[in-house]
Amino acid sequence: MMEGGIKFGYNEKGCQDFIRRIEGSRPIFVCVIATTETARIPGLSAAGAMPELTDYTPAADVELLFYGRCRCIEGVPVTPDGIPTPALITMSALRLSNIPYFVLNGGAKVLPKVPFFEVGGSPGKDIRSGCAVENSEEVYERSSIIGRQLSRAADYLVVGESIPGGTTTALAVLLAMGVDAKLKVSSSMPNNPHDLKLRVVEAAFESAGISYGSLERAPFKAISLVGDPMMPAAAGLIAGAAEEVPVIMAGGTQMCAVLKLLQSISPEVLGNLAIGTTRWILEDKTSDIRELVSKVAPVPLLAADLDFSASKYRGLRAYELGVAKEGVGAGGASIAAMLSSRGTITRASLLKDIEDSYSMLTDSASH
Amino acid sequence: MMEGGIKFGYNEKGCQDFIRRIEGSRPIFVCVIATTETARIPGLSAAGAMPELTDYTPAADVELLFYGRCRCIEGVPVTPDGIPTPALITMSALRLSNIPYFVLNGGAKVLPKVPFFEVGGSPGKDIRSGCAVENSEEVYERSSIIGRQLSRAADYLVVGESIPGGTTTALAVLLAMGVDAKLKVSSSMPNNPHDLKLRVVEAAFESAGISYGSLERAPFKAISLVGDPMMPAAAGLIAGAAEEVPVIMAGGTQMCAVLKLLQSISPEVLGNLAIGTTRWILEDKTSDIRELVSKVAPVPLLAADLDFSASKYRGLRAYELGVAKEGVGAGGASIAAMLSSRGTITRASLLKDIEDSYSMLTDSASH
Numbered sequence: 001m002m003e004g005g006i007k008f009g010y011n012e013k014g015c016q017d018f019i020r021r022i023e024g025s026r027p028i029f030v031c032v033i034a035t036t037e038t039a040r041i042p043g044l045s046a047a048g049a050m051p052e053l054t055d056y057t058p059a060a061d062v063e064l065l066f067y068g069r070c071r072c073i074e075g076v077p078v079t080p081d082g083i084p085t086p087a088l089i090t091m092s093a094l095r096l097s098n099i100p101y102f103v104l105n106g107g108a109k110v111l112p113k114v115p116f117f118e119v120g121g122s123p124g125k126d127i128r129s130g131c132a133v134e135n136s137e138e139v140y141e142r143s144s145i146i147g148r149q150l151s152r153a154a155d156y157l158v159v160g161e162s163i164p165g166g167t168t169t170a171l172a173v174l175l176a177m178g179v180d181a182k183l184k185v186s187s188s189m190p191n192n193p194h195d196l197k198l199r200v201v202e203a204a205f206e207s208a209g210i211s212y213g214s215l216e217r218a219p220f221k222a223i224s225l226v227g228d229p230m231m232p233a234a235a236g237l238i239a240g241a242a243e244e245v246p247v248i249m250a251g252g253t254q255m256c257a258v259l260k261l262l263q264s265i266s267p268e269v270l271g272n273l274a275i276g277t278t279r280w281i282l283e284d285k286t287s288d289i290r291e292l293v294s295k296v297a298p299v300p301l302l303a304a305d306l307d308f309s310a311s312k313y314r315g316l317r318a319y320e321l322g323v324a325k326e327g328v329g330a331g332g333a334s335i336a337a338m339l340s341s342r343g344t345i346t347r348a349s350l351l352k353d354i355e356d357s358y359s360m361l362t363d364s365a366s367h
Numbered sequence: 368m369m370e371g372g373i374k375f376g377y378n379e380k381g382c383q384d385f386i387r388r389i390e391g392s393r394p395i396f397v398c399v400i401a402t403t404e405t406a407r408i409p410g411l412s413a414a415g416a417m418p419e420l421t422d423y424t425p426a427a428d429v430e431l432l433f434y435g436r437c438r439c440i441e442g443v444p445v446t447p448d449g450i451p452t453p454a455l456i457t458m459s460a461l462r463l464s465n466i467p468y469f470v471l472n473g474g475a476k477v478l479p480k481v482p483f484f485e486v487g488g489s490p491g492k493d494i495r496s497g498c499a500v501e502n503s504e505e506v507y508e509r510s511s512i513i514g515r516q517l518s519r520a521a522d523y524l525v526v527g528e529s530i531p532g533g534t535t536t537a538l539a540v541l542l543a544m545g546v547d548a549k550l551k552v553s554s555s556m557p558n559n560p561h562d563l564k565l566r567v568v569e570a571a572f573e574s575a576g577i578s579y580g581s582l583e584r585a586p587f588k589a590i591s592l593v594g595d596p597m598m599p600a601a602a603g604l605i606a607g608a609a610e611e612v613p614v615i616m617a618g619g620t621q622m623c624a625v626l627k628l629l630q631s632i633s634p635e636v637l638g639n640l641a642i643g644t645t646r647w648i649l650e651d652k653t654s655d656i657r658e659l660v661s662k663v664a665p666v667p668l669l670a671a672d673l674d675f676s677a678s679k680y681r682g683l684r685a686y687e688l689g690v691a692k693e694g695v696g697a698g699g700a701s702i703a704a705m706l707s708s709r710g711t712i713t714r715a716s717l718l719k720d721i722e723d724s725y726s727m728l729t730d731s732a733s734h
Contacts, residue, residue, distance in 0.1 A: 100519035118485040152467035153520040
């Protein structure tokens with residue numbers, strides 16, 4: 001099932017209802033940025049040309065949104081193969097739709113040269129330490145205040161994330177809370193390194209002294225021991241806003257971990273939530289977001305039906321091969337852009353704008 | 368002239384027009400916080416029981432807004448005589464009107480335990496060093512991004528400030544830019560220490576190697592040499608928003624310095640600006656905001672016609688004797704609350720709510 005550029009991934013009736021509620025109304029977009037040293041484990045994340053560069057990716061992503069170029073790095077964040085960040089998609093979606101947007105720093109090692117909300121978070125440690133995130137309850141509380149304030153100024157919120165290594169921490173939190181997410185989290189690489197992720201999670205569980213499901217009722221402990229700093233910030237922001245308005249959780253399988261946290265911390269807001277992602281995540285053979293959502297909570301699962309197969313640029317066509325796929329709220333921002341425009345923003349106009357940015361940015365990078 | 372709880376201080380026609388534009392529409396309130404070591408000069412500021420405590424005042428003020436109590440200090444910020452912060456007024460105005468609000472950190476030594484926008488500012492130095500504020504252009508630019516984004520989510524903005532010592536730095540910037548502000552800036556004390564302020568400014572000018580009017584066309588240099596970190600943040604925020612929507616500059620004579628900066632940096636936005644303050648500032652015999660506004664730019668000058676003379680509490684009646692008077696956007700927030708409610712929030716209902724908070728907070732402080 002689909003509707004004007006948006007595919008329904010799970011809970012079709014819920015998807016239709018959710019779209020009816022937000023169509024034509026005015027959202028605010030927030031990107032939560034953070035880093036975790038987990039991303040430096042070789043082979044784990046492609047969100048950066050080299051593991052050491054993943055510290056710069058979240059900052060560079062949001063600089064791109066505000067300035068149309070990055071300031072903390074040359075060019076734009078790319079995978080080891082040179083495939084550009086999905087922030088390009090988000091940038092086009094926000095620009096075309098004129099949706100207001102903000103950044104929330106959950107705990108990023110490299111701070112972006114843009115304004116951002118500060119909530120007292122710190123960069124995350126390698127989860128193999130068994131001691132990954134500081135201060136998660138306070139970060140959740142402060143972020144929920146932002147969500148509450150923004151909900152008074154917007155009809156709905158779209159919450160994205162940028163944190164390299166985030167699917168591994170998502171896997172850890174889901175397993176710790178009793179959701180069988182093995183082989184189901186996605187990856188920014190076509191060859192999803194499931195074995196490596198599981199080995200990292202096993203090492204984390206051993207250090208933390210936990211096991212599958214042992215933290216089912218301890219969401220903040222799950223974050224603190226084996227999660228990442230995006231999680232309490234995004235969960236708080238979403239919970240605070242969803243007390244009053246709908247929220248699109250804009251991301252792939254990482255947002256399933258945030259959904260699980262919310263189901264535990266703030267179940268009364270679940271009726272206001274949907275996950276909004278990309279077709280590349282929905283159709284990914286190496287992961288299973290439908291299964292994850294169905295296991296966690298039956299919220300609507302929407303996917304922007306983006307198609308780069310006919311793009312002039314190899315770097316964009318690569319998305320059809322399973323590179324990058326999602327991030328920086330690309331899918332949710334595209335959905336919001338299409339819905340807010342009542343049809344004037346389409347898959348085609350989005351692709352055109354993304355190609356223009358891509359061309360401009362890769363030109364300027366090669367000079 | 369006045370209208371439903373709002374006095375017109377200057378440019379009556381402009382005041383009426385401005386009110387017509389914003390009446391019944393939806394604002395967002397932002398409080399810009401910062402500190403300057405200038406506030407530690409004994410006798411200069413009453414925004415803190417002792418000079419050393421002024422570092423805590425901005426943080427405590429905004430904690431009060433979000434939590435209804437302070438977290439970084441016991442009780443609430445008070446003057447040396449125990450008179451409470453005008454944040455009490457702002458808190459009631461925002462609460463009664465349900466206006467969304469945010470904090471922007473221009474550069475505060477003590478960070479509040481609330482979420483806030485970060486723009487890369489640092490705490491200000493004593494202006495007698497002749498080298499008061501770092502990074503003012505970057506802070507202005509990043510703050511203007513926030514203003515631009517917020518202007519897409521609100522019908523208008525209300526921008527307040529909390530920075531002890533701010534009238535002295537305002538005096539310095541106004542004089543450096545050629546506005547004869549001598550004896551015209553206000554004070555949180557009934558006995559405005561004009562002589563002391565002038566001596567401080569003279570020392571600052573000597574260190575900075577500047578003189579009256581010598582920085583008329585160098586607004587960022589005026590901030591950097593003898594200003595404070597609230598200024599570039601508030602000016603940027605206001606300029607960014609006022610490209611699209613009206614902005615109430617919520618403050619007393621400090622906002623005249625910000626207005627002067629904007630007149631120099633971004634004169635095209637002046638038509639979207641008004642100053643919104645309290646009756647206590649408008650009627651203050653020891654300062655002259657009307658004269659300052661008329662010298663700088665003929666923007667509308669509005670004042671919330673608050674009257675605490677019949678209050679049950681000595682701490683509030685003291686406002687009628689010229690203590691505190693304004694701060695944390697108290698006047699502008701009150702104006703916005705009254706206008707947004709189309710008359711259901713009145714001077715009387717505000718005073719009632721302020722008295723309730725005052726009673727609760729002073730009770731809990733004495734336990």
